[in-house]
Amino acid sequence: xxxxxxxxxxxxxxxxxxxxxxxxxxxxxxxxxxxxxxxxxxxxxxxxxxxxxxxxxxxxxxxxxxxxxxxxxxxxxxxxxxxxxxxxxxxxxxxxxxxxxxxxxxxxxxxxxxxxxxxxxxxxxxxxxxxxxxxxxxxxxxxxxxxxxxxxxxxxxxxxxxxxxxxx
Numbered sequence: 397x398x399x400x401x402x403x404x405x406x407x408x409x410x411x412x413x414x415x416x417x418x419x420x421x422x423x424x425x426x427x428x429x430x431x432x433x434x435x436x437x438x439x440x441x442x443x444x445x446x447x448x449x450x451x452x453x454x455x456x457x458x459x460x461x462x463x464x465x466x467x468x469x470x471x472x473x474x475x476x477x478x479x480x481x482x483x484x485x486x487x488x489x490x491x492x493x494x495x496x497x498x499x500x501x502x503x504x505x506x507x508x509x510x511x512x513x514x515x516x517x518x519x520x521x522x523x524x525x526x527x528x529x530x531x532x533x534x535x536x537x538x539x540x541x542x543x544x545x546x547x548x549x550x551x552x553x554x555x556x557x558x559x560x561x562x563x564x
Contacts, residue, residue: 407516411512411513414515415512419505419508422473422477422507425484428488429487433493449492469495469499470499470502472503473486473503473504473507474505474506478511478514
């Protein structure tokens with residue numbers, strides 16, 4: 397990418413920096429999840445959302461999710477690095493469900509490597525191209541905003557419906 401921050405550096409330097417950035421970010425997100433779980437399970441002291449988190453952690457669905465993460469979880473971690481928007485949710489869930497640190501770290505290696513490869517080659521160019529395309533016209537951005545609002549409304553509507561069904 398011409399005129400970019402990474403211009404003039406060897407490819408391997410860029411790749412290593414991106415790999416380390418992805419690894420550190422993933423580890424930080426994982427440990428935030430572990431810390432929230434630890435605080436929530438410690439007791440009633442702490443913010444009110446810890447109690448709600450503790451209640452959710454102890455629900456049957458969470459136990460099933462934990463079993464699922466124990467069996468296929470390591471596959472979900474590298475795949476998370478190929479997503480936009482779900483990466484943090486998947487990684488923090490690994491921490492919340494107490495996926496073992498060694499299993500998480502080993503599973504993280506191919507994901508962070510794939511992320512570094514994508515972003516050191518075509519990733520930033522693709523983002524720059526998208527931003528350039530949106531900068532010329534207002535309507536693609538408007539369509540994107542309307543689509544995001546519609547998706548958010550559908551998710552909220554379904555969540556409220558499920559919560560009402562559980563209460564009934």
